[in-house]
Amino acid sequence: MAGGARPAEFVEALANGLAILEAFDAGHPEMTLSEVARRVGLSPATARRSLITLSELGYVGQEGKRFHLKPRIMTLGSAFYFSARVDELLQPDLRELVNRFGDASSVGALDRTDVIYVAHVSVQRARRAAAVIGARYPAYATSMGRVLLAGLGDDELDRRLAATEFRALTSRTCTDPCRIREEVLAVRAQGYATTVDQLDYGITALAVQIRDAGGRTVAALNSSGYTGVVTPESLIAERLPALREAASHIAHEIVRYPVLQSVLGS
Structure with a gap:
């Protein structure tokens, strides 16, 4: 959190997952596990758990060793747009x-x-x-x-x-x-x-x-x-x-x- 310590209720796993979603962009449309971990600053094991969770939820897809965003990610932005x-x-x-x-x-x-x-x-x-x-x-x-x-x-x-x-x-x-x-x-x-x-x-x-x-x-x-x-x-x-x-x-x-x-x- 900017400007202060994180509260006791802060969920690190959720923060890691959101950071991974934000790591994909025009310059990085698909990444390997090691690339995701390096870009977000996580250990490969932590990045892997987050990617598996995001994949099960339908936000991330995988082709071979490379991960990419799936269309369901757009529902997060549209939720803000409409609300x-x-x-x-x-x-x-x-x-x-x-x-x-x-x-x-x-x-x-x-x-x-x-x-x-x-x-x-x-x-x-x-x-x-x-x-x-x-x-x-x-x-x-x-x-x-x-x-x-x-x-x-x-x-x-x-x-x-x-x-x-x-x-x-x-x-x-x-x-x-x-x-x-x-x-x-x-x-x-x-x-x-x-x-x-x-x-x-x-x-x-x-x-x-x-x-x-x-x-x-x-x-x-x-x-x-x-x-x-x-x-x-x-x-x-x-x-x-x-x-x-x-x-x-x-x-x-x-x-x-x-x-x-x-x-x-x-």
Whole structure:
């Protein structure tokens, strides 16, 4: 658990199983037992027990010596989507932004040092970092992530940055923690963040905060386009007012449905 000791009721076996499920991604669609154990940091015996359990539950399949996720894993994500009423409470504003400006729009929440996309609408078809629902990317490299980091207090911001593994995702990615901190503080002052080719080539994005009734940042909303077609300046001039209006509307929807506020702000 981030920021403190684990409670006595913490179930290590469950945590191991969830860590294994999260270990599969585009770069690791299938793995051997030893690869799973190494990637998650478990002993082969522990990883084997977890994989057998996940296989019996229908979340993991096996072909020869290699393990892979099965479609049943999607029920975990859809449970959040429907219980938080994402389609009803978040998607309409994103569709309106995309209908107005084209390109793409997303809502994201902060999870440790990453931003997770919880809603997304796009008309884009280019090959680049996928901003699909459930996608997870380093907060420092995204406009939404920087907005979310800006919503933290100074001590918590420093703790998250200290826990971050800074990697160059493109030749333009800023990986200097001091510079990132300066940029996050600037975002806090101006109320929005812009990024150009930080996460992937071809992505220029603008993001604003979504706040709860107490003024706490619980999520972020962005609008993005193709680098070279849009610029940070053009996004600010053309889209910032609409983005702030949509963020305000979403904030009111969150207040109307506290469960969504709880899951975004957790």
